[in-house]
Amino acid sequence: MEATEVRLKKGEAIDRALRRLKKKLDKEGTLKELRNRRHFEKPSEKKRRAQRQGKRH
DSSP: OOOOOOOOOTTOOHHHHHHHHHHHHHHHTHHHHHHHHSSOOOHHHHHHHHHHHHHHO
């Protein structure tokens, strides 16, 4: 897994750089994956969740 990196531009506020980092992480799906891995999910629960998500889209 490659580290996500955001470089601070000259004169840029830290909160703006953090916002860019969060957008980048969201685009890569890193935060969503982290939330999903926070707790163990049984294979049957994974299958049930995948079926529900398939019906939505």
